[in-house]
Amino acid sequence: MSRTPELPADDQIAERIEDVDVASEMQGSFLEYAYSVIYSRALPDARDGLKPVQRRILFQMSEMGLRPDRGHVKSAxxxxxxxxxxxxxxxxxxxDALVRMAQSFSLRVPFVDGHGNFGSLDDGPAAPRYTEARLAPPALAMVESLDEDVVDFVPNYDNSFMQPEVLPAAIPGLLVNGASGIAVGMATNMAPHNLNEVAAAAQHLIANPEATLDELMEFVPGPDFPSGGTIVGLGxxxxxYSTGRGSFKTRAKVSIEQLTARKSGLxxxxxxxxxxxxxxxEKIKDGVNAKKITGISDVTDLTDRKRGMRLVIGVKxxxxxxxxxxxxxxxTPLEDSFNINNVTLVEGQPQTLGLRELLQVYIGHRVSVVTRRSQFRLTKRRDRLHLVEGLLIAILDIDEVIQVIRTSDDTEQARTRLIDVFDLSTLQAEYILELRLRRLTKFSRIELETERDTLLAEIAELEELLASDLAIRTLVADELGDVAEKYGSPRRTLLTEAKQQPAGAKRRKQAPEDLEHADVPCRVFLGVTGRIARVDLPIREEGPTTITVPKRRSKHDAVRSALDTTSRTEIGAITSRGRLVRFSPLELPTPAANSVQLGAGVRVHDYLALPDRSERVLAVVPLTGDVPIALGTAQGVVKRVVPxxxxxxxxxxVIALKPGDELIAAAPAPDDAELVFVASDAQLLHFPASAVRPQGAAAGGMAGIKLGADARVVHFTALSADEVEQAVVATVAAGGETLMGTDPGSAKVSAFAEFPGKGRATGGVRAQRFLxxxxxxxxxxxGPEPALAVGSDGSTRTLPEPGAKRDASGTPLEKVVGAIGRRVG
Known part of the structure; x- marks a missing residue:
């Protein structure tokens, strides 16, 4: 029989009702929710660059032993x-967080090694029961030394487990991988960067705490996206980097190729x-159907794992x-905008940080980690030394130790008597009581003495480290360099300046075929440090075209090669492998109107996307015309080829190189030009270009200079008839037993007229007497006077005044000269 529960009296119910102001309750609840979203879910910590869920995933996977050298486990x-x-x-x-940390197209340095379908840019991942995961090698750098008291641990949500408040993060994850998140009333969107560049900037800031933003941007010129592409506009x-907020445009990398004999495509x-x-x-199809996009015949996606991204757009x-x-x-999204908003947590507070501030926070975190790790290791070694010293005492008087233990009534009495008789601590006495008999051999004593000496040396080293803030910061910088060397990779994203538009000009909805970029005269400059830039020249009806030289010369302004062309004309880049690569100067940065500053240019290796970092670009040349191009190799071979x-x-x-040979230089060389070789043994040879008949592109050239034993060509050029009289010869000698690039050596500058001409394939004359x-x-x-010398970083160097005798010795230099080129003027 069911019973109806007795209801409380009305006055009892009334006592449980509280009047609450709805506005106050909503405000308080909303603030608590906002606080939870900001600090526990949406924003990364500036120290390790991770959100709480990412940090917990990496920590738990480390606790599960999912190291790179072990098998994958189910993501579920x-x-x-x-x-x-x-x-x-x-x-x-x-x-979702686990998947993102495994996607190579999302993170510049993925922390999770995924096995299975982890999705793509257009499709989501498979369910967690189908995919497997383990830590990627870089993740070990994020969690290393967690057992050495390097960071604070806090309780989990129910106080049953402990978790790190922040990871040690030997990799600057926030700058390297970026972050995105939407909180309450704020959001973050940070771009990924190149690990090598970020580590170099952090090392520079450690060595120079007062370094400016401009100095740091020499190391970190811009973001480096996992997908590559091109950034248009550096402003x-x-x-x-200055304020924490900024925007720029990114473009796809597109090449114009001949798809068939009569059809070209993108x-x-x-x-x-x-x-x-x-x-x-999808956007292209929508544009074609709406008749906003014209000239497209078809679009084919040929992307696969072997060739990577390859989207072919046919042009009618x-x-x-x-x-x-x-x-x-x-x-279409072939050009997209990226808005940077560097909102991150610093000491529990959301802040918007620039590049310098982000590096400072990370460096401070690493200094704290290294300090705490060193203190932990020092304590451990001191504790171990204390026990080892006690064992040595026991082994030296082992008979008396055994007698004391055997005559004791119990363990407590034995411990007390050991402390009194041998002046031991409680820990030492306890450790001796647990000693096994096999440790009482003579060999064990030698081992203990060796361990004691090692511990004393390590303790002294750690004490010296902890006593010096400079030593700790130096160790942080060294560890950053090791991490970059181990996990870093070359830059993928190309940086270019944006095209300038007239003030107030509106973007046109329709693009006439040839009006987007006029085919204007320009001059392409290739610097000796590998930077390339384009200067648009004014169209003049009379007189030569001139350019403006900046009053204050910037880095990288020494010119290796220059070419007059037009912005839409294809030209060629000749490399040290004897190859010619066609390219268009249209997308080259233009530093300023009618002026030259190669420091604002782009690295030519990145612009041409050369696959091998050791392949150097030596010259820019035309692809048409009848003026031959002269080529000189390190083994003294010379060749002339007509474009x-x-x-x-x-x-x-453009030349068939012999095994072990490489191209040194290339330059225009008409019949009245003078070809010049300079060898490493200071021999200079010049002879008329007419002595070298032009050959086809497949030919291997002919003997140019006769080299001495172990000598090689260090410079080759072609002087025009107008340049011969005003040309100078600049040489720099280095020590024979020092590492190249560390000894400034000596230099001299002589008039080219002092060097007599010789026949082709001879040894030439001496150009400098060695000290x-x-x-x-x-x-x-x-080349023509004056010469401009630069260091390896592009900064200018001072050469001696011209006028030295042909075979004189050089004048000692103050700084190392990395290269010499022409001045612009």
Missing amino acids: RVVGEVMGRLHPHGDAAIY GIRDA VVTELPYLVGPERVI TGFNPQAVLEQLYRL SAFPNKPDFE KGEGELSVAWV
Whole structure:
């Protein structure tokens, strides 16, 4: 029989009702919710660059032993462990964070090694029961030394487990991998960067705490996206590095290729950050259907694991591919915007930080980690030394120790008597009582004495380290360098200046074929440090075209090669491998109107996307004309080739090099020019260019200079008839027993007229007398006066005044000269 529960009296119910102001309750609840979202979910910590869920995933995977040298486990298991122990916000959020840390297109340095379908830019990942995961090698640098009291541990959500408040983070994860998140009333969007560049900037800031933003940007010129692409416009990057906020545009890497004999197309090999090929294809189809995009015949996605990204866009016959590309940049995600908003947690407070402040916070964290680690290790070694010293006492008087123990009634009495008789501590006495008989051999005593000596040396080293703030900061810098060397990779994203538009000009909805970029005269400059820039020249009806030289010369302004052309004309870059690579100067940065500052240029190796970092670009040359190009190799071979003999290929060999040989230089050389070789043994040879008949592109050249034993060519050039009289010879000799680039050596500058001409394939004449200790020429240059010498970083160096005798010795230099080139003027 059911019973109806007795209801409380009305006055009892009334006592449980409290009047609450709705506005106050909503305000308080909302603030608590906002606080939770900001600090526990959405914003990364500036020290390790991780959100709480990411930090907990890496820590738990480390606790589970999911190291790179062990097998993968199901992602569902990782998600379950993280959710059950540390993160009570649901499995979907945990798996999403795990997936992102495994995607190479999302993070510049992934921390999770995924096995299975972890998604793409257009598709989501498979369910966690189908995928497997383990820590990637870089993740070990994030969690190393956690057992050495390097960071504070805090309780989990129910106080049943402990978790790190922050990871040690030997990798500057916030700058390297970036971050994005939406909190309450604020959001963060940080771009990924190159690990090598960030580590170099941090090392520079450690060595120079007062370093300016401009100095740091010499190391970190801009973001480096996992997908590559091109950043157009550096002004927004500087704003972001200065204030924490800025925006810039990113472009896909697109090349114009001949798809068939009669059809050209656009081949996309890199897309803007987080833009997938399906999204691009969809926008192109929508534009074509709406008749906003013209000139497109078809779009084919040939992306696969072997070739990577490859999106082929066919261009209809009669349309200018370059104009079609500009149209696609405006109307599709082939050009996208990236807005930087560096909001991060610093000491528990959301702050917007620039590049310098982000590096300072990270360096401070690493200094704290290294200090606490060193103190922990010092304590451990002192404790161990204390026990080892007690064992040595016991072994030296082992018979008496045994007698004391045997005559004791119990363990407590034995411990007390050992302390009194041998003046031991409680820990030492306890350790001796637990000593095994096998440790009483003579060999064990030798081991203990060796261990004692090692511990004393390590303790002294740690005490010296902890006593010096400079030593700790130096160790932090060294560890950063080791991490960068181990996990760093070359830059993928190209940086270029934006095209200037007239003030107040509105962007046109339709792009006429040839009006986006006029085919204007320009001059392309290649610097000796590998930077390339373009200067647009005014169109003049009469008189020569001139350019303006900046009053204050910047870095990298020594010129290796220059070429007059037009912005839409293809030109060639000749490399040290004997190759010619076709390219267009259209996207080259233009430092300023009618002026030259190669420091604002782009690295030519990155611009041409050369696959091998050791391949150097030596000259820029025309692809048409009848003026031969002279080529000189390190083994003394010379060749002249006419541009009209070049095949119509994107890249090809211009000289057949012998094994072990490489190209040194290339320059225009008409018949009345003078070809000049300078060898490492200080021999200079010059002879008329007419002595070398032009050959085809496949030929291997002929003997140019006869080299001595172990000598090689260090400089080759072609002087025009107008340059011969005013040319100078600049040589720099280095020590024969010192590392190249460390000894400034000596230099001299002589008039080229002092060097008599010799026949081709002869040894030439001496160009510099070596001082004691000097073994060879490290740098040489022949060209019109004056010469401009630079260091390896592009900064200018001072050469002796011209006028030295042909075979005189050099004048000692104060700084190392890395290269010599022409001055612009």
